[in-house]
Amino acid sequence: MPSTKSPNDLFSAKLVFEFAKRFYHTKTNQRGHLTIVIDFELTEEQEQLRNTVREFCAGEVAPYIKEWDEKAHFERSVFDKIAELGLLGVCIPEEYGGAGFDYISLGLVCEELEACDTFLRVAMSVHVGLNSMSLLAWGTEEQKQKYLVPQAKGEKLATFGLTEPNAGSDVVGMRSYARRDGDDWILNGEKMWISLGDVADHFLFFCWTDQEKQKVRDHSGISCFIVERSMPGFSSGTLHGKLGIKAGNTGYFSLQDVRVPAANMLGQEGEGFKIAMFSLENGRYTVAAGATGVIKAARDASVAYANTREVQGQTIANFQLVKQKIAEMEADYQMAHLLWLKCGFLKNEGKPSAKAASLAKWQATTRSEKAASMAIEVHGANGYTNDYPVERYLRNCKAAVIYEGTRDIHTLMQADWALGLKKEKSARVTLPKYQAAGAK
Numbered sequence: 448m449p450s451t452k453s454p455n456d457l458f459s460a461k462l463v464f465e466f467a468k469r470f471y472h473t474k475t476n477q478r479g480h481l482t483i484v485i486d487f488e489l490t491e492e493q494e495q496l497r498n499t500v501r502e503f504c505a506g507e508v509a510p511y512i513k514e515w516d517e518k519a520h521f522e523r524s525v526f527d528k529i530a531e532l533g534l535l536g537v538c539i540p541e542e543y544g545g546a547g548f549d550y551i552s553l554g555l556v557c558e559e560l561e562a563c564d565t566f567l568r569v570a571m572s573v574h575v576g577l578n579s580m581s582l583l584a585w586g587t588e589e590q591k592q593k594y595l596v597p598q599a600k601g602e603k604l605a606t607f608g609l610t611e612p613n614a615g616s617d618v619v620g621m622r623s624y625a626r627r628d629g630d631d632w633i634l635n636g637e638k639m640w641i642s643l644g645d646v647a648d649h650f651l652f653f654c655w656t657d658q659e660k661q662k663v664r665d666h667s668g669i670s671c672f673i674v675e676r677s678m679p680g681f682s683s684g685t686l687h688g689k690l691g692i693k694a695g696n697t698g699y700f701s702l703q704d705v706r707v708p709a710a711n712m713l714g715q716e717g718e719g720f721k722i723a724m725f726s727l728e729n730g731r732y733t734v735a736a737g738a739t740g741v742i743k744a745a746r747d748a749s750v751a752y753a754n755t756r757e758v759q760g761q762t763i764a765n766f767q768l769v770k771q772k773i774a775e776m777e778a779d780y781q782m783a784h785l786l787w788l789k790c791g792f793l794k795n796e797g798k799p800s801a802k803a804a805s806l807a808k809w810q811a812t813t814r815s816e817k818a819a820s821m822a823i824e825v826h827g828a829n830g831y832t833n834d835y836p837v838e839r840y841l842r843n844c845k846a847a848v849i850y851e852g853t854r855d856i857h858t859l860m861q862a863d864w865a866l867g868l869k870k871e872k873s874a875r876v877t878l879p880k881y882q883a884a885g886a887k
């Protein structure tokens with residue numbers, strides 16, 4: 448019998464098969480036909496990791512977070528405990544002191560931590576996403592041994608210094624600079640709005656190394672250095688009066704004639720901008736997963752409250768407009784979760800993920816703000832006090848709409864991708880594909 452399939456059908460079938468090979472497991476049914484099984488289940492290891500983080504948050508952070516937030520107290524000892532669990536090197540290979548999990552596990556950790564409080568996830572973002580993952584990809588073997596290993600073990604805290612008082616979205620507007628002096632570089636500059644800025648031990652510092660290129664705003668004149676707090680000429684301080692993330696440390700640091708060996712340059716001279724964009728892509732992934740945790744926390748708090756608060760002789764869970772808010776939180780949680788999961792999958796496979804990370808970050812952060820705001824409404828006046836956690840969720844999640852690319856910047860980037868004006872760029876250095884320890 449002649450085939451009734453058109454070339455288009457065959458093309459579609461091939462595409463489906465290619466897609467299936469990548470995203471789905473296949474199994475043979477009783478009749479011997481190959482069937483496709485969609486598997487969004489976590490592995491046993493990932494599930495155990497998620498439960499460990501959940502238990503850690505419930506025992507070590509949740510009972511104290513209201514007080515830390517109220518007093519704007521940064522509890523350094525929490526990070527010693529997080530380090531003991533291996534979370535500060537969760538997706539760093541074991542050969543570099545890490546726990547050797549995949550990149551999806553990093554997302555799971557971020558989602559769980561931020562469901563408790565944002566300050567925990569912010570530390571993961573800067574320490575792992577923006578700093579350690581960049582050392583893993585761009586670092587020399589010597590840099591990895593000296594800086595990445597103690598960071599992955601959690602012996603040292605690390606962060607990322609790009610923003611300056613007059614240069615945030617406009618990275619090339621930075622004024623920090625370095626000049627060569629024999630085998631060393633002399634670094635000068637001020638970095639502002641740096642998470643863990645007043646407590647971290649290691650910093651990535653971005654600055655101009657070519658003044659001619661700076662004059663014409665050519666970003667190939669920017670380089671990146673690894674700086675240690677203990678280096679003479681380094682000073683830092685804490686920023687006060689923040690709207691949220693009060694339990695976290697946000698600071699500034701200043702370098703005045705800090706001498707660093709040339710061996711502390713990350714990547715090659717002039718690759719600083721590319722390293723910054725690479726780092727931000729990983730950071731955005733962690734922010735997306737964390738913001739998804741805020742949506743989940745807002746949903747869970749709303750469900751618990753709606754099931755107990757009685758009005759007119761019935762729980763408010765019976766009111767349709769309360770249901771609508773909870774339904775929207777549920778839908779937003781599921782969508783945001785899938786977006787970061789897809790991005791984590793691309794990272795595991797060593798595929799370009801800049802577009803996916805930007806989309807996940809933009810959507811999750813925007814939706815987390817909406818979810819936290821709706822959760823306050825579900826709680827009525829109670830939601831407006833810190834007797835309940837939802838007001839903290841709203842104060843905390845606002846910053847993520849601003850950092851690692853503002854909502855405006857991601858909106859424009861997504862439009863440019865859709866319009867074909869922007870493409871995933873090929874790079875000299877990419878994030879190493881995930882390899883399970885036994886598979887290496």
Ligand SMILES: Cc1cc2nc3c(=O)[nH]c(=O)nc-3n(C[C@H](O)[C@H](O)[C@H](O)COP(=O)(O)OP(=O)(O)OC[C@H]3O[C@@H](n4cnc5c(N)ncnc54)[C@H](O)[C@@H]3O)c2cc1C
Binds near residue numbers: 573606607639692849
């Ligand atoms: C809590 C917190 C933690 C942070 N942690 C870090 C950190 O660890 N390391 C670090 O380096 N930085 C950090 N930042 C800084 C953050 O990344 C910047 O604040 C962010 O990039 C925005 O820059 P800006 O504040 O200078 O705003 P601006 O760039 O001045 O933007 C102001 C407004 O103009 C809009 N705008 C600017 N440029 C454009 C454009 N080209 N097109 C359209 N609209 C535009 C923006 O969307 C925004 O609405 C942190 C910030 C906060 C709030």
